[in-house]
Amino acid sequence: MSEDTAQLRIRPLQDTDLGDITGLDEKIDGKYRPEVWEMRLGYYMRRDPEASLVAEIDGRVVGFMLGEIRSGEFGLEQPTGWIEVMGVDPEMRGQAVGRRLAEAMLAYFRGRGATSVHTLVDRDMDGIAQFFIALGFEPAGLTPFVKELA
Amino acid sequence: MATVKTHIPKKFHDAVVKWRQTFLPDYDFLLDNWERYFPKDQRFETCAFRETGICDEIECGDRKGEPKFTRARDLDSEQAAHLLGAIRAQASTEFGSIQQHRLTLARAQDEKDQAWILRMMAEELRHGYQMLHLLLDDDWSSVTDVKSADMVEEILSMTTGSHVLGAFNIEFDSFVDNATFCAIIDRVGKYQLEMQRVSAYKPFAASMPPMLREEAFHLAAGIVPMRRWMEQAAQGSVYITTEDIQKALNKWLPRGLEMFGDERGGGTNVRYGLKPMKNAEAQGLYYDEVLKLVRDLNMRYLRARLPELKLKEAEQILDQIVDQRETVRGITFEELVHAPHKHFFRRRGVPSFEMTGWDGESFDDADSYLAHLSKQLPDAYRASSDFQDYAEKLRKVAGGEVTAADAAREMPTLRRVGGACPCSKSVRWVADNGASGNGGAS
Numbered sequence: 001m002s003e004d005t006a007q008l009r010i011r012p013l014q015d016t017d018l019g020d021i022t023g024l025d026e027k028i029d030g031k032y033r034p035e036v037w038e039m040r041l042g043y044y045m046r047r048d049p050e051a052s053l054v055a056e057i058d059g060r061v062v063g064f065m066l067g068e069i070r071s072g073e074f075g076l077e078q079p080t081g082w083i084e085v086m087g088v089d090p091e092m093r094g095q096a097v098g099r100r101l102a103e104a105m106l107a108y109f110r111g112r113g114a115t116s117v118h119t120l121v122d123r124d125m126d127g128i129a130q131f132f133i134a135l136g137f138e139p140a141g142l143t144p145f146v147k148e149l150a
Numbered sequence: 151m152a153t154v155k156t157h158i159p160k161k162f163h164d165a166v167v168k169w170r171q172t173f174l175p176d177y178d179f180l181l182d183n184w185e186r187y188f189p190k191d192q193r194f195e196t197c198a199f200r201e202t203g204i205c206d207e208i209e210c211g212d213r214k215g216e217p218k219f220t221r222a223r224d225l226d227s228e229q230a231a232h233l234l235g236a237i238r239a240q241a242s243t244e245f246g247s248i249q250q251h252r253l254t255l256a257r258a259q260d261e262k263d264q265a266w267i268l269r270m271m272a273e274e275l276r277h278g279y280q281m282l283h284l285l286l287d288d289d290w291s292s293v294t295d296v297k298s299a300d301m302v303e304e305i306l307s308m309t310t311g312s313h314v315l316g317a318f319n320i321e322f323d324s325f326v327d328n329a330t331f332c333a334i335i336d337r338v339g340k341y342q343l344e345m346q347r348v349s350a351y352k353p354f355a356a357s358m359p360p361m362l363r364e365e366a367f368h369l370a371a372g373i374v375p376m377r378r379w380m381e382q383a384a385q386g387s388v389y390i391t392t393e394d395i396q397k398a399l400n401k402w403l404p405r406g407l408e409m410f411g412d413e414r415g416g417g418t419n420v421r422y423g424l425k426p427m428k429n430a431e432a433q434g435l436y437y438d439e440v441l442k443l444v445r446d447l448n449m450r451y452l453r454a455r456l457p458e459l460k461l462k463e464a465e466q467i468l469d470q471i472v473d474q475r476e477t478v479r480g481i482t483f484e485e486l487v488h489a490p491h492k493h494f495f496r497r498r499g500v501p502s503f504e505m506t507g508w509d510g511e512s513f514d515d516a517d518s519y520l521a522h523l524s525k526q527l528p529d530a531y532r533a534s535s536d537f538q539d540y541a542e543k544l545r546k547v548a549g550g551e552v553t554a555a556d557a558a559r560e561m562p563t564l565r566r567v568g569g570a571c572p573c574s575k576s577v578r579w580v581a582d583n584g585a586s587g588n589g590g591a592s
Contacts, residue, residue: 012366013366014366014369015333015366015369015370015372015373015374015443016369016373016439016442016443016446018373018374018377018446019442019445019446019449019450023461026460026461027461032453032457032461034377034381034450034453038374038377038378041370042266042367042370042374045366045367045369045370046188046191046266046269046367046370047191048363049363049366049367050359050362050363050366070190111203112152113152
């Protein structure tokens, strides 16, 4: 564990993380999208803010993972954890920030009675797929379908 | 960990429903439009939740490691009195904030902002209901002669001006207050709930996690509109200016700081295992969080004014403007928003009636200080009885007629609550612990 990772603190998402998460997204994607994150964080904060997490070092947010428990969707009647959005500061990649976030989120889901955790990964993002496989995820029986409307 | 849902006995539940019909008349509108504004979210319900599987052992204080108390009568009498005061004060604030928000809810310019605040109000009602559940679910006769039913009646009969904490007696002037109150005053609530989460009284501790989850959204209901207003102000909107937001911060932040109680106090609650932090420590963390919030608002403004900037450059420019007070690319220190000095406009705690200016400067006479305050506070608030009460007290303190400590104690909210009303234990909660002379939440 590097010194940076040793100082890593995982905690629930807060409203004051909005600016930091917007900044992380900009670092990752190069786009400044404050409205998108206001809407997204508003959604997670009104549903279960403790499920969504940020990783910080010395008060600086270096990663985040947004998710929640839902049931009754896609035939999954049992409480099911969903990992939906994540981001790690490019400067902190390879330092287990994502893994620490995922482990904390899985522990939370388990504690709240979830029996499984789902996520969706873009086929073109092999690194993300490998990340989840390393955490013990396996391909699910659900197949995503899409139809373009535009 | 799981959450158990419960209700208070029917006659009290019905009393809450009656209260809701009076002070939250838009409740039915909220439920009728729930799917529109909050699709897929669990529908609101007037009930109490308790978390199961929480820590069984006392987590701080003299009896750390011993089993948590499950009955009030098992607590030491003074410990129980502190606890009961905290529950009553918490109940008062939950119901009190609804009475404040309703005054200006209809004035919102944005329908979604309004819906968020309305949901927040309903959830505050539920938080109040949680506290009533605590009062009704245990036997408090070892602590007070007042019956639980009377305590509930007394809480439900409070109106703006008679609530336990000062911030809940100040009327709102516009929808800017609704959002700023959520961002600044509800943030204090988050700290209180977070600290009460470790309470040595297990039913109280178990009530906190569900409330905290909802409280997080309440903060967002404040900060998200404020961020958007900053952006719109940067783009030249005439509706809500940065000056309006600054003045709202000046109005509410001093009250928020005071809600932590006298800076010298809080030790008793720690010793009793009711809270893990003393007042000054919690207040310091809170102020730092507000500074972060303010920086975030300014960043939103700056990026809207100078959309060509990249993140790093924007951060550097913001540092220059805020820390060095330089004008950069036409943006001045004054057009951004800032947290006032911690001692600004204080009437409780260590700096009460100290006459410290917005920027930390000192004033020698009351008239100059009041003139300074009049420039820093919202126009409508300056015309309020709350400000008048403060100004009259300040003149007396400056003239040597009363001490600052006495003036703090004589502020109207404390006098009314601490008189003959059965809420006198709550005043113990708002008075400092051990450090005499000032009021304020502990």
